[in-house]
Amino acid sequence: MAEQVQVDGLITVADTARLLGRSTEQVRRYLREGELPGRRMGGQWFIDRADAEAFLLRRRDGSDFERRLTCSDPDPLRDVIAIGGSGGGDIAAGRYHYLRALGGERAE
C-alpha cells in the first residue's frame, strides 16, 4: 500500500472527490487541466482545502445560474421598454455624457 503523505491544509484527490461529489478521475482531470489548483508530492496530487471549497462554490453558483436561466422569462424586459423619456440623452457615449446631456439639476 502506498504511503499516504499528510500535509496541513492539503487534502487528497479522494477527499476532494468526496467534497465535490465527483469521481476521483474527474478531479484528476480538473487538476491536469488546471481548473482546480493542486500540487504533486511523492507522486500524489494534493489540493488546498480552501481551493477545493472555492471551486465548489463556483460550481454551485454556475449550476444555479444555469437553472435560473432555464426557468427565466424569455422576454424579460418587454414591460420596461420605453417606460420613460429623458430630454434626449445618448447612453452609447457613456453614463457621464448621458447625464450631462440632461443638463441642470438632474445631471448631478
Next chain:
Amino acid sequence: MTADRSPDSDSAHGEVMRDVTFVDASALVALADRNDASHAAAVTAYQDLVASGFRLFTTDLALASAHELIAVALGREVARAWLAHCNIVVQRIAPADLEEGRRAIEEGWSVPDATLADTIHLAVLDRLGVTDVFAVDRAFLAMLG
C-alpha cells in the same frame, strides 16, 4: 450593439455558455429611455435576441447602475416602476470578480477608458463562460473587441 467575444475566450470552468447574453446597464437604459439616441436600435437588437431564443441576464452591479441612471434621467417614480417590472435574471458578482476587476484597473491591463464596472463585468463573463453581450456603451463594446 451586441458583441460576441472571441471564441477563444475561455471561462474559469473551461466551458462556454451558448445562447446566453449579458445585458449591461447601457442597454437597460437605452431600452427604457424612449428618447435616447440608441433606443430604436436597442429595441431592435433586444427583439432579435428574444426571437432567437437567447436567455438574458444582468448583474446586481449593472442593475443598480441602470436604476441610478434611470432615476436621475427619467425620475424616481419611473425608476421604481422599471425595477418592479424588470424581470431579467440577476447574477451577483462574486468577490473574485471584484478582485480581478480591481487588478485590471490597478495594473493597467484594461483599456484606458475602462471603468471598474467594465472590468468586473469582464471577469463575470469569463467566470460564467458567457461570450455574448448586449450593450450600447461604445467604450464597453470597444473593450470586448
